[in-house]
Amino acid sequence: MFNFLKYFLIVLTLVLQSCGSSGGGSGSGLTQPTNLNAVAGDKLVNLSWNKVSGVDSYNVYHSTSNITSLSGLSKINTNTLAKTILNLTNNTKYYFVVTAVKGDTEGAPSAVVDATPIVVLHKPLITNLPAKHLILNSSITAFAFNNTGGTATSCNVLSSLPNGLSVTLANGSCQISGTPTTLQNTTTYTITATNAAGDDTATISISVDLDTPKNLIATEDNASVGLTWDAVSGATGYQVYYAKQSFDGISNDNLSSHASSNGGSLLQNITDNNKTVTNLTNNTRYYFVVTAVKGDTEGAPSAVVDATPIVVLHKPLIANLPAKHLILNSSITAFAFNNTGGTATSCNALSSLPNGLSVTLANGSCQISGTPTTLQNTTTYTITAVNAIGNDTATISISVDLDTPKNLTATEGNASVGLTWDAVSGATGYQVYYAKQSFDGISNDNLSSHASSNGGSLLQNITDNNKTVTNLTNNTRYYFVVTAVKGDTEGAPSAVVDATPIVVLHKPLIANLPAKHLILNSSITAFAFNNTGGTATSCNVFGSLPNGLSVTLANGSCQISGTPTTLRNTTTYTIAAVNAIGDDTATISISVDLDMPKNLIATKGNISVNLTWDAVSGAIGYQVYYAKQSFSGISDNLSNYASLNGGSLLQNITDNNKTIANLTNGTKYYFVVTATKNTFESSGSDEVTATPQIPIKMLNDTGITLGGDYPSSNNSTCTGVEISAQDCSHGRDARAAAGTLTKVGGGKAGFDFTKLGSTGNVLAIQNVTWAAGGAGTESAGTKWSCVKDNYTGLVWEVKTDDGSKDDDTTDNTHTNIHHKGNHYRWGGKTASGRNHADKRGTYYNDWTGLVDGTNTENLCGGNNWRVPTLEELHSIADLSTVKPAIDTHYFPNFLSTATYYFWSTSPIVNNPGYAWRLDHDGSDDDGGRDRNNYVRLVRSE
Structure with a gap:
């Protein structure tokens, strides 16, 4: 394959040689450097090349783009055959050339080389730490392992550190920190520092010891030294070593032998951070150290302190005593004044104590003892304790009172109670208080008033320790207390006793009870x-x-x-x-x-009436009586049902509902239901009525009387694009706008509403708005209980705004049931499917109190109130307005909420956790049954 890069570099070299550079060129006679080599490092590149003979130095050029000309490039001059280029950016490719320089002449550039600086990762290299001797429960300053290698990314320890310590990552190495919470003998731990390149280990030896007791203080006393020191965290006790020679230089293991061999000892099992060492020799210097212990572990000793016991004489320091309430002629247990100073040698009282009492010297302090023989109001006495150094005083308040009568006993008699009690020493008489309410908690000063205001009295001048209280009411409980008196002094009352005077026992005489x-x-x-x-x-x-x-x-x-x-x-x-x-x-x-069926509700249908009622406990069936006239004349004897016009009986009904068919529309029927079990039949339920009729169209018109002018906007009247196809051109709303719709009552557009009073009466004044806060009246037309929809035949509950809402509709206590703020979870009485054996989902009972309460009060003359269907809720929605989409002249008292959902009786078929509800923006949706929404009841006439 053709090596384009190699070819490019050869061409570049030839070009640079032919073009030359500043200070030199192809004719300079200087040879270009060869074998230029670039090695990348962390933010640097190391360059090296072959020597060019006869030159003074070299120029090094570099750039972040390929080098085609030396003009404008950064230049570094060096007289070595290697150069490190620093302060480069990692992960960026750099290009390099080198030229030879002699005097003012610069030779041709070398071949171009490139390199990309990178971070070179090394494994960590951590070093051992010296041994650490830690103190129990003392937070440590973290100690870190020196890392001369690569940055560690995690740390761990090969065995568990002492409780409370942990190894963590810090500044690219490992450190140990925390607060040791358990004692630990010296143990060596291996710590591992790790990164992607590898790991390294180091060791540290750790011991956790009890702290040494700090601030040991020795206080000299007579043949004793008192020691105190700071408590040591975690210690369960302390040991005190003392001797007549210093402990300096004595090791822990030799403390005890040093003490015993130098006129001292070891004191163990000391639980507090203080100890008085006794039986010492006065004027002899002793040395003391203290160690902390926990279990078998003993900490290092405290600093050494010394003290010399001496005879120190101080004046007495006696403390006041609390008040003493003594009993006349009763010997007292001596009460002594606590002396924290020097031993007293004599005692006296600055004024005379009550007769029979005296102050005496006892155990180096003062005490009062004796038997008081005179009554004495509370008096404060000053007692002085004296020795050769000085004196000190303390006070005590003493009163001497008559004793309370003991062992008060009450014996019941006929209209009387006999009282006896123990005689009180020194008393010249007694007083008896009695009442029909207990004297518990009644003060001395209020005994008499309590007795007189609670059917009792005060009996005085009683000289013996017994009294019969007469003229009492039999079978009435009386309470008694007794006090002792002497002159004008009255003692505290006795314990309270009670007794009920009774007559001589007769046999019972009980009367018959009615059936x-x-x-x-x-x-x-x-x-x-x-x-x-x-x-x-x-x-x-x-x-x-x-x-x-x-x-x-x-x-x-x-x-x-x-x-x-x-x-x-x-x-x-x-x-x-x-x-x-x-x-x-x-x-x-x-x-x-059997109980009679309750909450019988009749719902009219087309030539039928559906009946529902509460199930009766213990019943196995029900019977339905119905006729075209009331059962009121034969309510005590329903078997005469056939005597009524159209009287009929339906038997063997096993559920608590029944639909009666084949009735005559427009005819009012009367219904009564009884419960049955075998031959037993309950009394009849409350009578209800219903008039079957052909169903009336349930939905009203929409209330929309304006047209849309697409694509602009809505018009204010029934005009616009293709107006004949728009809603405002059809139905009751259109006829109302044209003036051709006949209404029974009032309402916007095609709606036809009538306001009803609490008994179902039509209000005489229909065009006045609701008076807020319960201030309205039916006679003024400013308050109404229901609204009848003259088109659908439905009667609707009106929500109120007076008083407070029912804060908890989930309990069985229902208050202000028609308040606009009351909300409920779905599923109470009249919810669809509630009484089915195979019902699905949860049926909450919240709105049952609203349904039952409304039917019980016979609101607007009806007792067949129920929760409406979704279609029925839609029938009063006025879509010409929003939030609320309803005529608030007839349906006032809406809350100012973003959503205002009203439950329907309809569950969601395919989701047992939801039910249908209507928002008063006119839309409906499914809501979770556990949501709190509002309920407006409806009934059919």
């Missing part, structure tokens, strides 16, 4: 038999109560409680109440029936 009609599986509120006789101690029943019920003793009489779990026709039971005197019986008649 009870219970509901199967519904917990009952216990019903008790009134007992006007003696307290019953046991109860029983003659014959078994219905399963789930039991008779028990409660408040001295008998009661029946529980949850009946079997149906039972009316049965009379005899209950016996018993005590030690005798017994008495009473009767009660009990039936257990």
